[in-house]
Each structure stands twice: as structure tokens, then as C-alpha cells.
Amino acid sequence: MGKMFEALQKAEDENVRTPQAETVEPSLDNDTVFDDNLVCHFQSNSIVSEQFRKLRTYLFMPALGAKPKTILMTSAVSGEGKSLIAINLAITIAKELHSxxxxxxxxxxxxxxxxxxxxxxxxxxxDYLVGNSELPDLLIKTGIDKLNILPGGDSQENPAELIGSKKMEGLIDELKSRYSDRHIILDSSPVLATTEPQVLYKVVDCIILVVRAGVTPRGSVQQAIKFLGKEKIVGVVLNDMNFRSAALRSRYFGTSRYYPYYGSDNNDKNQNFGSKFNSIFKKKQREQHK
Known part of the structure; x- marks a missing residue:
């Protein structure tokens, strides 16, 4: 574990690579380029960002015991928006004062x-799991304070075996034990299509399941929960909810006066994004009683 710890420490230094601009606006001063769908960074005062703060608060609330160090984000099938949810949750956690x-x-x-x-x-x-690269060469500083990413890397023929390897388990254990203030968000493949979420189940503290409103079949969600087991599923994010009226939106979010950048007449793009990606976090207890 000593060499791995040295590698992780090195990754915290200035030698960690910062991605270079490869697309167009928007960009930050350090030439890192972000997709503007990262709403928790670009629209931190929006009603959408507030829902991610609610999700963070629920995850960190005392009722769940110790704060989860490893959070698995997955979905029953593909196309649910789990990666976008994982990214915005990670941004929200990084924006917390001590995380x-x-x-x-x-x-x-x-x-x-x-x-x-x-x-x-x-x-x-x-690339790390097959031994082609060292960890310090793979971690990327995003330009968002206190947020690093570890990309997936080159395509391999045996992804399930790599994810289930002792090297992967050792990496997760080391990350959990060495940093008391770090939370690791793992964006996984879909449950019904692949084996990896069930393999990762044993090394994570909790699981969040992403469901796309009006699209994901109820039976698929039930089957995914059956495969994973309920013990570590702490909640479900209902993504892409379409609020057809202001009254329905108010039922979930109340007044919009607290969100100055949401629904502004001068920012139609932000308004469209907000209506598309409104996400509601439903607690595990509510799901179990359906």
C-alpha cells in the first residue's frame, strides 16, 4: 500500500495533468473545457443545482450513519442520464466546505x-488496471476546486474482470482509507446490461439508482433492485421529469424567488436546461412502499 499512497500523494501535486482545450466555449482560465450541461458549476444558483444540494444533504445526514466514502451511480438500462447525475453530484460534493x-x-x-x-x-x-500506466499519470485536475477525475481509459476486452480484480479492490480500499475528507463517486455501467455494478457492490458504501421519468419500465427498475439487493441502495434519482405546469413545479419546488438564474427572461437556454434536467431525489423508504 505504501507505493500506492506515494502515487496518490504525487497526484495531489502540481504534476497532475490538466486537460487541454479540445472543444469550444465555455472554458476556464486554466484552459480546461467543460460542457455547459454541468449545471452545478455554471448555474450554481439554479433550482436544478439546489436539488443536487438536497441529494448531497440526504447522503450526508446523520440518519444514514457515517458519511459514505464511496458512492456507486448506476441505472437499470442505458440512456437514463446517470453520468450527468454523477458529475453534478461530484461537483456539489466538491463545493462543500470540507469535502x-x-x-x-x-x-x-x-x-x-x-x-x-x-x-x-x-x-x-x-490502463491502470492492466498495468500500462501509473495512477499519477491518469488523474486529471478539472479546474473545479477539490474535484479530480479518473477517466475510463482505453477500451479493453475484459471490463468485468478488470473491475472485479484485486487491483481494483485495492485501489478503492486505499482511496477510502487514506483520505478522510474525500468522497469517491463511481459511474458504472447499467445493471441489466452488464455485470460490473454487481461486482462493485461489495466495495462501495452506498448505491444511487438513476431512473428516467416516463421512459424506464417499472419492471426494469424492480429487476435492477433485485440484482443489486436493497441493502446498499439509499435512494433513487428520478431524472428528466417534465413539469407541464407552474402549479406542478411549485408542488415539488415551491416558489422560484430563491433562484435568480432560473427561468430568467434573459436566459432562455438556462430555462430550457432546467426544465429538461430537473431531478427529484426519492428516498428509499418511499420506493419500498410503492
């Missing part, structure tokens, strides 16, 4: 996290 976040792309079949941050064809987790 750091590491976002790991564990979907080695279809890695996508690096693209959201403007890094294409980046080496990452798979």
Missing part, C-alpha cells in the same frame, strides 16, 4: 466522463 471529490469512470465499455470535461481519448482506469 473533496474524486469522480471515477467505471463504465469501461462506454467511458464518457472525460468528454464532459473536454478531454478526448484520455487514458484512465483500464
Amino acid at each position: 473533496h471529490a474524486l469522480l471515477m469512470d467505471c463504465d469501461l465499455r462506454n467511458p464518457s466522463l472525460s468528454r464532459w470535461f473536454g478531454v478526448n481519448k484520455a487514458k484512465g482506469l483500464s
